[in-house]
Amino acid sequence: MNRLFKDKEHLVRVAGLFAAGIVLFVVARAVLVPKTFGEYGHYRGGALADVRANPVVYAGRAACVECHAEEGERWKGGKHHGIGCEACHGALGKHAADPSSLKPVKPDARTLCLGCHATNVAKPAKFPQIDPKDHMEGGLCTTCHDQHAPDKEPKK
């Protein structure tokens, strides 16, 4: 037995190195691996909160009609009721948070309407389409149609 351990100094040295290595690994791992890693799976759980913290740019239609009740009433029940306000008026999250910070620009009716209603063979056949060349050329669509409820009587 004694003969087996007669050169044990070498063994102690190697064992010490191993122990130091293991301690170093454990310490480094504790420092380097984020606290939330593995919370839900093999990824950083905190990343969910990071993505969630992105700013909201489009306020959503519910926020618009909170203040613009009159336009909201007009829009309700009309054929354009499915369209969110910001689809035409642009992203207005800032305006919803603080109305004075950003003043919405009135959209150009002609280009905006044609963006959806110009004829295109790939569009569903039942979707209302016009050929801009023979339908009120150059005129403003809003002269005849109410943009908020095109199927209702035009607003006086």
Next chain:
Amino acid sequence: MSQDRREFLATAGRVLILTAPAAAYWDALAEGKTEPEEAAYRMADHFWGMIVDIDKCIGCGSCVRACKTENNVPLEPFYFRTWVERYHVEPLSEHPEVDSPNGGYGGFPEKYAPGDKAKSFFVPKLCNQCAHSPCTQVCPVGATFESPDGAVLVDKTYCLGCRYCVQACPYGCRFIDPRTNTVDKCNLCYHRITKGLTTACCENCPTGARQLVDLKDPRDPVHEFLRTHRVHVLKPQMATGSKVFYNALDGSVR
């Protein structure tokens, strides 16, 4: 005092069950709150997906523009989290003609003559939010993952930009953001849907062709829709568990 085993187990069980709420309540009290704060958003209550109705899409590009604005996607060069394709399929042809000028950002100028005996339609594309996603499986560092509520997200601070996931996605939904050199993709507007809003593309779709759905919400109209419509996912043979359901999808769409 005598106590039989059944009685002892029942009491112990009750004590054990009560421990967790009591501990939570104690923590809340220690932090100075009288009532434990009600979590506004619980991941366990949601499982997100989307319905895309080809019969309703008019190719206006509202979704593409809205997505770029909401998520600060580079405008040019043209990278997309969502884009719209136009298919033009001649009868009995195996090769549909597909185009997507600037991803549909500015709509689709008329290109085909009416009555050319081919069928034409628009197909909006986005990340399919796969439940068994190939892209998350190849990430070497855990920078992309399926969240417990069913969104496939990217951890930008972890991404190395190695591009494995870009190659792994069978739908071509990922790109490398040239500004950060990390990967980017549709995250189903995770910052919006966790606040009770819908995604930017659904908010701005004028025809309701795209609808955000919560598959875990029993009141969501998606269940009725999936029962009454013949829906399809893209590349079902790849078994990705895609949660973007297409209605009226043509077989030529890849």
